[in-house]
Each structure stands twice: as C-alpha cells, then as structure tokens.
Amino acid sequence: MADEALFLLLHSEMVAGLYRASEQGEGENGRCTTKLESMGFRVGQGLIERFTKDTARFKDELDIMKFICKDFWTTVFKKQIDNLRTNHQGIYVLQDNKFRLLTQMSAGKQYLEHAPKYLAFTCGLIRGGLSNLGIKSIVTAEVSSMPACK
Amino acid sequence: MSRSPGRKQENHKISRELFVLTYGALVAQLCKDYEKDEDVNTCLDRMGYSIGIRLIDDFLARSAVKKCRSYSETADMIAQVAFKMYLGVTPSVSCSSAMGNEFSLILDKNPLVDFVEELPAERASLCYCNLLCGVIRGALEMVQLAAEVTFLQDRLKGDAVTEIGITFLRKPEDRRHKRN
Numbered sequence: 296m297a298d299e300a301l302f303l304l305l306h307s308e309m310v311a312g313l314y315r316a317s318e319q320g321e322g323e324n325g326r327c328t329t330k331l332e333s334m335g336f337r338v339g340q341g342l343i344e345r346f347t348k349d350t351a352r353f354k355d356e357l358d359i360m361k362f363i364c365k366d367f368w369t370t371v372f373k374k375q376i377d378n379l380r381t382n383h384q385g386i387y388v389l390q391d392n393k394f395r396l397l398t399q400m401s402a403g404k405q406y407l408e409h410a411p412k413y414l415a416f417t418c419g420l421i422r423g424g425l426s427n428l429g430i431k432s433i434v435t436a437e438v439s440s441m442p443a444c445k
Numbered sequence: 446m447s448r449s450p451g452r453k454q455e456n457h458k459i460s461r462e463l464f465v466l467t468y469g470a471l472v473a474q475l476c477k478d479y480e481k482d483e484d485v486n487t488c489l490d491r492m493g494y495s496i497g498i499r500l501i502d503d504f505l506a507r508s509a510v511k512k513c514r515s516y517s518e519t520a521d522m523i524a525q526v527a528f529k530m531y532l533g534v535t536p537s538v539s540c541s542s543a544m545g546n547e548f549s550l551i552l553d554k555n556p557l558v559d560f561v562e563e564l565p566a567e568r569a570s571l572c573y574c575n576l577l578c579g580v581i582r583g584a585l586e587m588v589q590l591a592a593e594v595t596f597l598q599d600r601l602k603g604d605a606v607t608e609i610g611i612t613f614l615r616k617p618e619d620r621r622h623k624r625n
Contacts, residue, residue, distance in 0.1 A: 309492075
C-alpha cells in the first residue's frame with residue numbers, strides 16, 4: 296500500500312529535521328528524542344482510539360499486549376511482532392526481526408548509533424496506545440543488530 | 446475466517462490515519478518550536494521537498510507511467526495518479542494561464558486536515574498543508590521540471606476549497622533541445 300512509503304519518508308524527515316534544528320541550537324540530543332517520543336505518544340493515543348472502536352473488551356494485560364503485537368503492529372507496520380516474552384510481573388519484551396523503519400537503513404551493525412533516534416517515535420506510539428487502554432508504562436527500545444530490535 | 450471482509454478496508458483507513466495523525470503531531474511540534482508562522486511554513490516546505498525527491502522514485506516504480514509530453518499531462522498525472530495513490534483523493538485540474546504553464550489543483554476533500562477543525566487564532570497565516578507543496582516541488586525537480594508550488598486557497602483559512610497552484614518555470618535549455 297502506497298501509504299506506507301509516505302509514512303516511512305515522513306518519519307525519516309521528522310527525525311532528520313528535528314536533529315538538524317537542534318544542531319543549529321544548543322545541540323541537545325536528549326530533547327529531540329523526548330520530542331519524538333511525545334509526538335508518538337499523541338499519535339498512539341489517537342490511533343488506538345480509532346482502532347479499538349469495534350473490538351471486544353480486553354480481558355487482561357496479556358490480552359492487550361497480544362493485541363498490540365498482532366493487530367496493532369500489523370496495521371501500522373504490515374507485519375506481526377516476531378517474539379513476545381514476559382516475566383508475568385509486568386515486563387514485556389517485543390522483538391521485531393525486521394523492523395520496517397530500520398530495514399532501509401542497514402542490515403547489520405552499520406549506523407547502529409543512529410538507530411535509537413528512529414525508534415523514539417515508535418516507543419511513544421506504544422506508550423500512547425497503552426495509556427489510552429488504561430495502562431501506564433515505560434517503553435524503551437534496544438537495537439543490537441539492524442534491522443531487528445526489541 | 447474470523448475477520449470480516451470490511452477489515453482490509455479499515456486497515457487501509459487506519460494506515461492513512463496514522464499518516465494524518467503523525468503529520469498533525471509534527472505541525473504541532475513545529476508550532477511549539479518556532480514562534481513565527483513563516484518559519485513553520487518554510488520548515489514544512491523544506492521537509493516536503495526532501496520527501497518529494499525520494500517519493501518520486503517510489504511513484505515511478507509503482508505506477509510505471511510513460512513520459513509526460515506536456516505540462517498539462519504532467520499536471521493531470523499528479524492529480525489523477527499520484528494524489529489518488531498516496532492520499533486517496535483526486536483533485537480536479539484547471540489551467541489558469543494562456544501560456545499553458547500555470548495549473549491549479551482543486552481539492553474538495555483534503556485528507557490531511559481530517560482531524561483539524563480550525564487554525565488557532567494566533568496562527569492565522571499558517572499553511573497547514575505546506576508539506577504537500579514541498580513534495581510536489583521536489584518530485585517535479587527530480588524529473589527536471591522546475592516549478593513553483595503554492596497554496597492559492599485554503600479551506601482552513603475560510604475559503605471554499607483548497608487550491609494548489611503549480612507554475613512551471615521554463616528553463617532556457619528546453620528551447621535548445623527542441624531545436625535539435
């Protein structure tokens with residue numbers, strides 16, 4: 296679907312634009328990541344509302360996480376999360392072996408230090424979605440080898 | 446199948462909404478960062494330009510259209526194929542100059558402003574969809590057509606429709622090629 300290309304391009308432009316602007320200013324990388332994350336948060340909140348309008352009520356946290364891994368991820372990134380792990384005490388690890396926003400960048404360790412910038416928006420997206428489903432959370436991302444990420 | 450047939454349609458709608466919502470968040474963030482409307486407009490135009498120069502590759506790969514022979518064909522192509530492919534709307538094209546190098550695309554429905562009711566009072570001269578202008582300009586430049594793209598009318602500012610004006614700038618090389 297052509298929309299995907301548009302969103303991918305817009306996202307990379309957003310990251311580049313925000314970092315470019317910050318370089319001319321004080322050069323604070325942390326603030327840019329926060330800005331991206333909060334943008335993702337707003338989008339996530341709105342999106343999850345539209346998305347779960349007609350779905351059934353969720354039974355528990357695990358159900359919500361499964362929904363995020365399957366339906367939500369499929370709609371946003373056209374594929375499901377490859378691996379979901381949990382310690383049943385509130386920590387969930389979602390692993391995507393071919394994260395769409397990173398596939399175009401590299402297929403190994405090159406540019407690894409730039410990867411977190413591209414994940415900030417998605418972390419915000421997940422956090423926003425969960426917050427509107429009633430779950431307060433902290434979402435972090437880890438990339439060890441592109442394009443897989445956790 | 447547990448999924449109903451309407452689900453696929455919904456998924457496409459959600460993808461588009463993702464883009465629209467992301468764009469909205471981006472404009473909101475830019476408004477926070479920059480005080481002047483012109484700065485925000487310039488920033489959006491520049492981002493649109495960078496997107497456009499890449500989007501044209503994607504467009505040409507997906508649509509496999511033949512080379513356009515005239516400016517009006519180009520304008521029709523943008524309106525009927527590109528807009529339809531990426532935003533799902535088809536603006537109407539009208540030529541607004543005798544020389545045949547000024548066109549306007551009239552959009553009845555602008556999907557980018559689906560969730561926007563009105564511009565805030567202190568941002569009266571914000572061109573909310575300025576990204577589109579940059580995208581068209583960048584894409585045209587990559588196919589060797591210099592153009593100026595601006596918003597002539599904007600529904601968010603009270604006009605009846607949203608109108609994008611494309612002015613193709615004639616390059617002196619064109620005439621040289623024709624003679625050869």
